[in-house]
Amino acid sequence: xxxVIQNPxxxxxxxxxxxxxxxxxTLNHNVMYWYQQxxxxxxxxxxxxxxxxxxxxxxxxxxxxxxxxxxxxCFLDIRSPGLGDAAMYLCATxxxxxxxxxxxxxxxxxxxxxxx
Amino acid sequence: TQxxxxxxxxxxxxxxxxxxxxxxxxxxxxxxxxxxxxPGEGPVLLVTVVTGGEVKKLKxxxxxxxxxxxxxxxxxxxxxxxxxxxxxxxxxxxxGAQKLVFGQGTRLTINP
Numbered sequence: 102x103x104x105v106i107q108n109p110x111x112x113x114x115x116x117x118x119x120x121x122x123x124x125x126x127t128l129n130h131n132v133m134y135w136y137q138q139x140x141x142x143x144x145x146x147x148x149x150x151x152x153x154x155x156x157x158x159x160x161x162x163x164x165x166x167x168x169x170x171x172x173x174x175c176f177l178d179i180r181s182p183g184l185g186d187a188a189m190y191l192c193a194t195x196x197x198x199x200x201x202x203x204x205x206x207x208x209x210x211x212x213x214x215x216x217x
Numbered sequence: 218t219q220x221x222x223x224x225x226x227x228x229x230x231x232x233x234x235x236x237x238x239x240x241x242x243x244x245x246x247x248x249x250x251x252x253x254x255x256p257g258e259g260p261v262l263l264v265t266v267v268t269g270g271e272v273k274k275l276k277x278x279x280x281x282x283x284x285x286x287x288x289x290x291x292x293x294x295x296x297x298x299x300x301x302x303x304x305x306x307x308x309x310x311x312x313g314a315q316k317l318v319f320g321q322g323t324r325l326t327i328n329p
Contacts, residue, residue, distance in 0.1 A: 105259075143305060143319040144260070191259050204309045204317055205250060208259030 104128070105209035107192050113215045114182050122177040122212045124192030133175040134206065135167060136191040144191055150175060179214075187216045220244060221306055221320035229326040233295055238323045240306035241288045247309050249289045250317070251280055254303040296327045 105126045114120040124133065132151050136144035148157045150169045164186070166178040179186055190213075193206040222241045230236055240249070248267045252260035264273050266282035266289060273280045277300075279292040293300055303324050307317040 107259075141303070141322070141324060143321050146316060149316070193259070204248070205262055205265055206260075206307075206317060207262070208252075211257070211259045213257070 105192060105194055105207050107190075107209035107212050109212060110210060111213050111215070113217065114179075115217050116184065117181045120179050120182055120214065122179075122190050122192075122214070124175045124177070124209055125173050126192075126194045126207075127173070128194055128207060129172060130194035130196050130207070131172075132195045133169060134193040134195075135165075135175070135177045136193065137186075138189045138191055138211070147177070182214070182216045184216050187214055189213050220318050221308055223304075223306055223320035223323050225323060226321065227324050227326075229328065230296060231328050232297060236293050236296055236325070238291045238293075238304055238325070239288065240290070240308075240320050242308065244287065244308075246286050249282060249286075249306060249308045251289070251291055252305040252307060254305060254322075255301075260303075260305055293325075296325075298327045298329050301325060301327050 108123050112120060132149060134149040135147045137147055138144045146158050147161045147165055148167050164180050169175045177190060189211045191211045192209040195204050195206045220242055224239045228236060248265055250265045251263045253263055254260040264275060264280045266273060266280055269286045270284045271282045277294045281290045289306060303322045305322045306320040309317055
């Protein structure tokens with residue numbers, strides 16, 4: 102089945118120790134997104150890639166970086182995690198919304214990050 | 218200020234009751250989506266509404282898009298414990314690019 106896969110599902114890191122979360126998709130979608138979601142809140146968009154074009158949200162801290170080496174894979178790098186970065190990190194994909202007329206997003210199961 | 222306002226934010230009802238969740242804005246949307254998210258999982262798309270006044274049904278769930286495309290509602294008939302979850306509305310703004318704007322969510326609990 103076509104899907105969005107995130108690894109690991111649970112990640113524990115230490116304060117200040119860099120961590121990388123990964124996302125892969127078999128949907129062949131142009132657009133990939135990274136969201137941060139804290140308990141009982143809506144997902145907050147960090148950035149997205151439209152093909153290889155990187156689009157950062159204005160309020161995304163510099164501590165968060167992303168890489169998309171090919172269509173299928175996207176990585177979220179947190180350079181120096183703080184306690185406030187503990188959250189669920191969601192990856193999502195969509196087809197080109199301009200062509201589709203709307204932007205249905207397909208989410209992975211998320212990676213829950215704990216910072217000690 | 219939240220662009221998409223969902224109400225109520227929390228709702229706990231008994232199995233078999235009916236309920237309605239609302240998603241409102243002062244902005245016009247080109248489309249609106251409803252997602253359900255279960256604990257520890259990512260959101261799953263339930264429906265997309267595109268046309269003003271549109272009504273879509275998904276088993277016991279009925280979704281309506283306002284005539285002016287500024288608001289939407291989700292009605293659940295005869296709620297079941299399996300309906301428990303966080304319900305999120307999300308909209309693609311007319312002026313928007315590839316981004317969805319999410320409401321703050323409605324946390325629904327159905328008690329057996």
